[in-house]
Amino acid sequence: MSDRVLVLLSGGIDSAVALWLIRRETPASEVYTLTIDYYRRSRGEDECAARLSAKAGVSSHIKISLPFLRELEDQPPERGIHYRSVGFPPVFIPVRNLVFYSCAAHIAFSINANKIVVGHNGEDVGRFPDVGAGFIERFNGLLRESLPGYRLTLEAPLLPYSKREVVQLAFSLGVPLEDTWSCWGTGTIHCGRCEGCQTRRKVFRELGIEDPTPYERINTA
Template sequence: MARAVVVTSGGLDSTTALYWAIEKGYEAFPITFDYGQIARAEIRCAEAVSKRLNLPWKLVDLGGLAGIYAGATSLVDRSLEITREFSKAIIVPFRNAILLSAAVAYASSIGAAHVLYGAHASDAENYPDCREEFVKAMEKAARLGTGSGIYIEAPLISMRKSEVIRLGTRLGVPYELTWSCYRDGDAHCGVCESCENRKRAFAEAGVSDPTEYLG
């Protein structure tokens, strides 16, 4: 059975990618990163899903990145506004490249030939590191840097978020155990850009949304 490291944030996209990997027959190794994000619930959700699946979840402390991101993103810096619509302040600069690099290192250490993450088409417009050309470039860099034939894959990259939800529903993804909100807490705020995207995607998918929202 081929091994795959799956970058799992605790969100619905990466959790769907994890379930996809299992359906495809991979021996999955979920990895989650603490980079100082305000939404600590992400990490709790990633752990909960991995435990449900009885998988060897790994949490990596990259908290030092919070110092780099100070003043740049409201997902880390509490002094910046969390917006209801997309804005530059919700971008975490070069995040996927950093996390994928660490995931490649982990994959190399456990003999995994595949690294997966949950990039999808709905994010491609605003996030360059969710585009197919980025995935290909990262894979090339990983192969050059490791001297191996490692694959970096984004199995959801051609899907809209609503399509991801339909796929996940078929796969049995427990979306009540996923977190999208940029804020922390026991329930989603319901008003940040990510919560709005989550609500919209469930509605477009025609799937009942199990999420508890405050607003």
């Protein structure tokens, strides 16, 4: 019997690379994708997740909606003061990964998957409090306690890589970069001005890879 894998797919470059990587490394695996929708998540990212799943030929693209989950910028102003002052980005979702991983674990059990793959890169560690090898190890410990006798582990294969290395990997794996999303806005095309768009443009430029992304407006200043 082949393994069944559940990939948490946002529609961003990192999770797309994780999906392509798992397809290459375990070609016999049956792959499912899970996209978690939340408050004011961009439609463009959602469409990318669907297109990536189709192009990767996954067995099923599962989508769930948790509309109560809000990014820091969508929290009441008084709730976010501390986290903004210590430099957390506006896209930080309080307790995001415990919620996402737990939902993925529940779904993995119901489809009989024994591996969950997530796409955090090494630069996410330190930037967000709930990312990293130690966090994942502790979550896997909780998973063993929660589902005694059921073999299920969560893995983050891109933790050793920087954002730049992940984009390089995307290019070499043949990930359809035109179907990935980086914008922090809520629209259907990249705004070209937010930090997500600026990082995307910078990394493509530095690597000498043609950026296939249509941008609404580019800040040339």
